[in-house]
Amino acid sequence: MALVSSDHGMALTGHCTVEDAEPLFGWLLDHRDAALDLGEATHLHTAVLQAIAATQNPIARAPSDPFLRDLVAQLTTRRNPE
Amino acid sequence: MNPLLQQFLAEARDFLERIGERLLTLEEDPNDDAVLGDLFRLMHTLKGNSGLFDMPALTRLLHAAEDVLDRVRDHEIGMDSALTDTLLATADLVSAMLDAVEEDGAIPDDLARRAQTLADRLRARLEGLATVEIAAAEEGLPVPADWTYLQVLGEESRAALFAGGKPLLALRYQPEPECFFKGEDPAFLLRSLPGLEGFRVSPLDPWGPAEMLDVYRANLCIDAVSSGAAAELEEHVRYVAEQCVIYPLPLLALALPTGPAGERSAVEGDLFALLKAAHAKDDGAAIGQAAAAMLDMISPDLWLASALRWTARLLEAGTEPEALGYFIDAIAEGRLPDWSHLAVNDTAPPAPSEDRSVKAAPAAGYDPIALDILTAQRGILSLEGGDAGEAGRREAVLHTLRNIFSVAGDRQALAILEIAEAQARAAGSVTPLLSGLDAILSEILSGEAETDEPAAATVKASADDAPVPAIAVEDPPAPDAPAQDKTTGERGADKSLRVLKVAQEKIDRLMDLIGEMVVAKNALPYLAQKAEDVFGSRELSREIKGQYAIINRIAEEMQDGIMQVRMMPVGAIFQRFPRLVRDVARSLDKRVRLTIEGEETEADKSIIETLSDPLIHILRNSLDHGIEKPEARSAAGKPEEGKLTIRASQEGDRVLIEIEDDGKGIDPAIVRRKAVEKGLIDAHAAEQLSDADAVMLVFAPGFSTAETVSSLSGRGVGMDVVKSSIEKIGGEVSLTSRLGQGTRLVLSLPLSMSVSNVMMVTIGGQHFGIPMDVVVETVRVKHSDIHVFKDQRATVLRGKIVPLYSSHQVLNTSEEPKPNNDGEYAVLVARLHGDTIGLLVDGFAHTTDVILKPLDGPLAGLPGFAGSALLGDGSVLLVLNLKELL
Numbered sequence: 018m019a020l021v022s023s024d025h026g027m028a029l030t031g032h033c034t035v036e037d038a039e040p041l042f043g044w045l046l047d048h049r050d051a052a053l054d055l056g057e058a059t060h061l062h063t064a065v066l067q068a069i070a071a072t073q074n075p076i077a078r079a080p081s082d083p084f085l086r087d088l089v090a091q092l093t094t095r096r097n098p099e
Numbered sequence: 100m101n102p103l104l105q106q107f108l109a110e111a112r113d114f115l116e117r118i119g120e121r122l123l124t125l126e127e128d129p130n131d132d133a134v135l136g137d138l139f140r141l142m143h144t145l146k147g148n149s150g151l152f153d154m155p156a157l158t159r160l161l162h163a164a165e166d167v168l169d170r171v172r173d174h175e176i177g178m179d180s181a182l183t184d185t186l187l188a189t190a191d192l193v194s195a196m197l198d199a200v201e202e203d204g205a206i207p208d209d210l211a212r213r214a215q216t217l218a219d220r221l222r223a224r225l226e227g228l229a230t231v232e233i234a235a236a237e238e239g240l241p242v243p244a245d246w247t248y249l250q251v252l253g254e255e256s257r258a259a260l261f262a263g264g265k266p267l268l269a270l271r272y273q274p275e276p277e278c279f280f281k282g283e284d285p286a287f288l289l290r291s292l293p294g295l296e297g298f299r300v301s302p303l304d305p306w307g308p309a310e311m312l313d314v315y316r317a318n319l320c321i322d323a324v325s326s327g328a329a330a331e332l333e334e335h336v337r338y339v340a341e342q343c344v345i346y347p348l349p350l351l352a353l354a355l356p357t358g359p360a361g362e363r364s365a366v367e368g369d370l371f372a373l374l375k376a377a378h379a380k381d382d383g384a385a386i387g388q389a390a391a392a393m394l395d396m397i398s399p400d401l402w403l404a405s406a407l408r409w410t411a412r413l414l415e416a417g418t419e420p421e422a423l424g425y426f427i428d429a430i431a432e433g434r435l436p437d438w439s440h441l442a443v444n445d446t447a448p449p450a451p452s453e454d455r456s457v458k459a460a461p462a463a464g465y466d467p468i469a470l471d472i473l474t475a476q477r478g479i480l481s482l483e484g485g486d487a488g489e490a491g492r493r494e495a496v497l498h499t500l501r502n503i504f505s506v507a508g509d510r511q512a513l514a515i516l517e518i519a520e521a522q523a524r525a526a527g528s529v530t531p532l533l534s535g536l537d538a539i540l541s542e543i544l545s546g547e548a549e550t551d552e553p554a555a556a557t558v559k560a561s562a563d564d565a566p567v568p569a570i571a572v573e574d575p576p577a578p579d580a581p582a583q584d585k586t587t588g589e590r591g592a593d594k595s596l597r598v599l600k601v602a603q604e605k606i607d608r609l610m611d612l613i614g615e616m617v618v619a620k621n622a623l624p625y626l627a628q629k630a631e632d633v634f635g636s637r638e639l640s641r642e643i644k645g646q647y648a649i650i651n652r653i654a655e656e657m658q659d660g661i662m663q664v665r666m667m668p669v670g671a672i673f674q675r676f677p678r679l680v681r682d683v684a685r686s687l688d689k690r691v692r693l694t695i696e697g698e699e700t701e702a703d704k705s706i707i708e709t710l711s712d713p714l715i716h717i718l719r720n721s722l723d724h725g726i727e728k729p730e731a732r733s734a735a736g737k738p739e740e741g742k743l744t745i746r747a748s749q750e751g752d753r754v755l756i757e758i759e760d761d762g763k764g765i766d767p768a769i770v771r772r773k774a775v776e777k778g779l780i781d782a783h784a785a786e787q788l789s790d791a792d793a794v795m796l797v798f799a800p801g802f803s804t805a806e807t808v809s810s811l812s813g814r815g816v817g818m819d820v821v822k823s824s825i826e827k828i829g830g831e832v833s834l835t836s837r838l839g840q841g842t843r844l845v846l847s848l849p850l851s852m853s854v855s856n857v858m859m860v861t862i863g864g865q866h867f868g869i870p871m872d873v874v875v876e877t878v879r880v881k882h883s884d885i886h887v888f889k890d891q892r893a894t895v896l897r898g899k900i901v902p903l904y905s906s907h908q909v910l911n912t913s914e915e916p917k918p919n920n921d922g923e924y925a926v927l928v929a930r931l932h933g934d935t936i937g938l939l940v941d942g943f944a945h946t947t948d949v950i951l952k953p954l955d956g957p958l959a960g961l962p963g964f965a966g967s968a969l970l971g972d973g974s975v976l977l978v979l980n981l982k983e984l985l
Contacts, residue, residue, distance in 0.1 A: 035315075038314045038315065042312070042314045046309060046310060049309075060286070060287065060290070061286065062279075062284050062287070063274070063284050063285045063286040063287075063317060063319065064279050064315055066300075066319075067312070067314050067317070067319070068314045070302065071306040071307075071309045071312045071314070072309045073309075088289075088298075088300060091251060091299065091300050092300060092302075
C-alpha cells in the first residue's frame with residue numbers, strides 16, 4: 018500500500034501506481050489543506066502527479082528522489098511562478 | 100518469435116492481399132474514391148503497425164507508398180499503370196521482407212536496399228508537389244516553436260551542458276488524454292529517457308477547479324532535453340511516437356538569462372550601447388571586459404547578471420557574431436532570445452516548421468495571465484483617442500503585444516499584428532489594430548476550446564467583417580485528413596476484432612486429439628463384446644454400448660465442429676489470381692478478363708492449400724497456350740479480350756473447381772502426334788483414342804505441347820504434376836476442350852481429407868485398408884472364371900474384361916490368395932484412372948472411418964501407401980494407395 022493517511026496528512030511511499038490516483042485524489046479533495054509527505058516515494062504515476070498538481074495541497078516533505086523532486090516542484094509551483 | 104510480431108506478420112499479409120486487390124480494382128476504375136480511400140487506409144494502417152517493430156526499411160517504404168496514395172486520393176497524382184506496377188512491386192517487396200523477418204528475424208541488407216530504391220521511386224512521384232513535408236510530419240507532434248521552457252533547467256545545468264558541447268536532442272511529448280487507460284505512464288517514460296539532462300512538465304490546459312478534474316485524463320505537456328542518440332530516443336518513445344516529436348536542440352538554445360529583473364539603471368543603457376558598439380566592431384575582448392565589469396557591480400542573482408554570464412559563455416564558445424549580436428540585442432531589450440527562430444532560419448528547412456508553428460501555436464503558449472494582458476491591451480486601444488497621448492499609448496500596447504506573442508511563440512499573431520500596425524499607421528487610426536487583435540484573440544480562444552479546428556479558419560471568418568482584408572496571412576493546411584482517416588480506420592479495426600485468429604498448430608492439435616478420441620471411443624464396442632464373451636455379463640455389455648452411443652454422438656459432433664473450423668473459403672487462394680492473371684497477361688501482350696465465381700465455397704484448409712500451386716499452373720497454361728493474342732482473336736471472330744473463368748461449387752461431399760477459357764482449345768491431332776513423337780504412346784494406340792481421351796494425354800508425364808518452352812508455363816512442371824498433386828489429396832482432374840472455342844478443366848476434390856472411409860481387406864493374414872472412393876464392388880469369382888493370358892489374369896464381369904492383380908504380387912506377400920471352400924476368390928473391384936481392375940485378396944472385412952495419417956519418418960517415401968490409421972482395438976491399419984501400386 019503506497020498511501021498512508023494520518024490526522025495531519027498523507028504519506029505516499031514506494032512506487033505509486035495509477036491505481037493510487039483515484040483514492041489519493043478523493044482524499045485530497047476532502048482535505049484541501051492537508052500536507053503531503055512524499056519523502057519515501059520512489060515513483061509517482063503521472064495520474065498521481067496530476068492529482069497533486071490539480072489540488073495544490075502543501076507538500077510537507079519533497080521526494081528524496083531527485084527526478085521526482087524536480088517533477089513535483091515544477092507541477093506544484095505553477096500558481097506562483099518565480 | 101514474440102506474439103505481437105507474429106500477429107503483425109499474419110495481419111500484414113492479409114493487408115497486402117487486400118492492397119493488391121484494391122490496386123487491381125483501381126486499374127479498372129482509377130477514379131473510384133471509395134476504393135482509393137480504402138487503399139490508403141490499408142497502407143496507412145500497415146505502415147502504422149510496422150512502426151511498432153524495429154524495421155525502418157519496411158516502414159520507410161510503406162510510408163512512401165502511403166504518401167503517394169494520399170496524393171492519389173486527393174487527385175493530385177493520377178493512378179496509372181506504371182504507378183500500379185510500382186505499388187504492386189512495393190507489396191511484393193514488403194511481402195518478401197515479411198518472409199525474411201519471419202525466417203531470420205531481420206530484414207537482409209539487399210532487401211533493405213531494394214526497399215530504399217523503391218521508396219525513392221515512389222517519392223519521386225511526389226516531387227514538384229507542394230507541402231510534401233507536411234505529409235511527412237503528419238505522424239508526430241509539431242516541433243514546438245517556443246524554446247523558452249529551457250529556462251526551467253536552471254542556469255548552472257544549462258551552462259554545464261553548453262560547456263560540455265555534446266549534441267543535444269529535445270523531445271516534446273504530449274500524452275494523449277486516454278493514455279492512462281493504455282497503461283502508459285508518461286512520467287515513467289520521462290524518467291527512463293536515455294540521456295535525460297533535464298525536463299519541463301506543464302499542464303496542457305490550466306488545471307481549473309480541482310473538483311472538476313478527471314485525474315485519469317492526461318493533461319500534461321512534457322519537454323525533455325537529452326544527450327542520448329536519436330535512435331535511442333526514438334526507440335524509447337516508439338509506442339507513443341505519434342504523441343512525440345524529437346528535434347535537434349542547438350546548444351545556443353540553452354543561452355537564456357533567468358532571474359529577477361531588478362531595477363533598470365542608467366548604467367545599463369550605457370552598457371548595452373557599449374556592448375553593441377563592441378560587437379559592431381567584432382571586438383570580442385571589449386565585449387568580455389564590459390560584461391565582466393558590469394557583473395562585478397550587480398547582484399549575481401539578477402536577470403541582467405545571468406544575461407551577462409551567458410554573453411561571456413557565448414563569447415568563450417566562439418559563437419558566430421550574428422548569433423551573439425542577436426543575443427545582445429535581445430537582452431538589451433530585456434526580452435528572452437528566441438533561439439528556435441534563429442535555429443529554424445539557420446538550419447532546418449524553414450517551410451515545414453513555419454507551417455508547424457501555425458498549427459501548433461494557438462493552444463500552446465498562452466497562459467491565463469497572458470490572455471488577461473491581451474484583453475487589457477485591447478481595452479487600452481479602444482479608449483477614446485484623439486489626444487497627444489494616443490501615439491505613445493499605441494506604441495506601448497504594440498510593444499506589450501509583441502512581447503506576449505513572441506513569448507508564446509505565436510508567429511502568426513505576430514504577422515497579423517505587423518500588418519495591422521502598418522495599416523493603422525497608414526490610416527492614422529487604431530481600428531485596424533483593434534480588429535487585428537480581435538482576430539488573434541478569437542483564434543487563441545477558439546484554439547483553446549477546440550484545438551482540432553483548423554487554426555486560421557476563425558481568423559478568416561472574423562477578418563471578413565473587419566476592415567482588414569489581408570489578415571489571414573497563410574492559408575491553413577487542409578483539415579488533417581490522414582488523422583481523421585486514422586480514427587475511422589481504428590474504429591473499423593475494433594469491429595474486426597470479433598474474429599479470432601488462431602494459429603494453425605492449435606487447430607491441428609485439436610484435430611489430432613479428436614482423432615485419438617474417435618479411435619479411443621471405437622474401443623468401447625470391443626470392450627462390450629469382451630464383457631459379454633469373457634465375463635458373461637450381457638447387462639454390462641448393453642450398458643457399455645449405451646454409453647458408447649452417447650460418446651459416439653458427442654465425438655462426431657466435436658469432429659464436425661473442428662472440421663468446420665478448418666474449413667476455409669476457396670476465395671482465400673483465388674484472391675491472388677487477379678494479380679497473377681494481370682501480370683502474366685501483360686507480359687504476354689494478351690488481354691484477359693478474369694471472372695471468379697463461388698469463392699465462398701468452403702473446403703478443408705489443407706485441401707485449399709495444396710490446391711494453390713496446381714491452380715496457378717493451370718491458369719498459366721490457359722494464359723500461355725489457351726488464350727490467343729488480341730490479333731489472332733479478332734481474326735478468329737472472337738472479342739479481343741479473352742475470358743478466363745474460375746468457378747467453385749460444392750457437389751455433395753466434393754468441391755468442384757472449374758477453370759474455363761475461351762481460347763484456341765487443344766487440338767487432339769497435335770496431341771496425338773506429340774504423344775507419339777515423345778514415345779508416350781504408339782501410333783496405333785493414338786489412332787484408337789477418341790478425341791476426348793486424346794486431350795487427356797496432356798496429363799501424361801513428359802508431355803508439353805508448347806512449340807517453345809516459354810518462361811511462364813515451361814518451368815519444368817507439366818500438367819502431369821498438376822494431376823498427381825490433385826490426386827494426392829483425393830481429387831480428380833478432367834479436361835474437355837473444343838478446338839477453337841476453349842478448354843474446360845474440372846477439379847473435383849474431397850471437402851475434407853481428415854476422415855476417410857476405408858474398406859478393410861485381409862491380405863496374407865493382415866488387415867489393409869483401401870479407400871472407399873476407389874472401390875466399385877466386392878465380388879467372388881470362381882477359379883474357373885479366371886483366365887490367364889501370358890502372365891496376366893483377367894475375368895469377365897458384366898460383359899467387360901477386368902484385369903486381375905494378385906495382392907501377393909503387388910505387396911510381395913508370402914502366399915497367393917486362397918480361394919474359399921466353394922473355390923471362389925475374393926476380388927475387390929476398383930476404378931483407377933478410369934479403368935476397372937480387380938484385386939485378388941484373402942477376404943473382406945467391414946468398412947470403417949479412420950483418421951488417415953500420412954506415413955512419416957523413414958517410412959515417408961514408401962510408395963503404395965496412402966498412410967496409416969489407428970483402429971479401435973489399438974492396432975495399426977495400413978491404407979493402400981492402389982493408384983500407386985498398380
